[in-house]
Amino acid sequence: LEAKEEFSHKTLAMDVMRPRRSDPPLSVLTQDGMTVEDVETMITETTYSGFPVVVSHESQRLVGFVLRRDLTISIDNARQRQDGIVSTSRIFFTEYTPPQPPSSPPPLKLRGIMDLSPFTVTDHTAMDIVVDIFRKLGLCQCLITHNGRLLGIITKKDILKHVAQIANRDPDSILFN
Numbered sequence: 001l002e003a004k005e006e007f008s009h010k011t012l013a014m015d016v017m018r019p020r021r022s023d024p025p026l027s028v029l030t031q032d033g034m035t036v037e038d039v040e041t042m043i044t045e046t047t048y049s050g051f052p053v054v055v056s057h058e059s060q061r062l063v064g065f066v067l068r069r070d071l072t073i074s075i076d077n078a079r080q081r082q083d084g085i086v087s088t089s090r091i092f093f094t095e096y097t098p099p100q101p102p103s104s105p106p107p108l109k110l111r112g113i114m115d116l117s118p119f120t121v122t123d124h125t126a127m128d129i130v131v132d133i134f135r136k137l138g139l140c141q142c143l144i145t146h147n148g149r150l151l152g153i154i155t156k157k158d159i160l161k162h163v164a165q166i167a168n169r170d171p172d173s174i175l176f177n
């Protein structure tokens, strides 16, 4: 098939997604392994608009996606209004919250603020398809997986930069016409 060579040069989701090889790893939340303090630290040490939630760092199985804004509001609210929520309270994105040891503070349940089905594509998906999906579905971000493991993220701004790059390389591109 003639299209084959062309296809092998095509940009794939893995070429555009973050993190890049040299970047620090993706900032993710685990569904039941973090304390209020852990999450607050993550919020202050990063500027990302959102965080994927995974089963565990080992599995990297995607559970959902949480917006930074919703995390901040929920934690602030809980600290002010919910009895017993302190830095060492454990945060749960799971449906079921196991009983906490008697000496521990009450858990903070945040499943309600999680998007349970964030849009995902595999790392081998061609970027023209990803761009098309962003446009048609009006996505803000898309998560990238490989064999069910979370690898990276592409935001709307990443898409806009990618499209601008292509237009630069090929000034006759109809993308901006």
Ligand code: ADP
Pocket (backbone or CB within 6 Å): 017, 018, 019, 025, 026, 027, 028, 047, 048, 049, 050, 051, 052, 153, 154, 155, 156, 157, 158
């Ligand atoms: P924007 O792309 O609109 O600036 P963000 O601030 O969320 O949105 O993301 C900034 C950059 O960091 C983007 O290139 C994005 O792909 C990447 N990114 C977004 N979320 C995360 C995350 N949780 N961990 C690592 N990188 C991320």
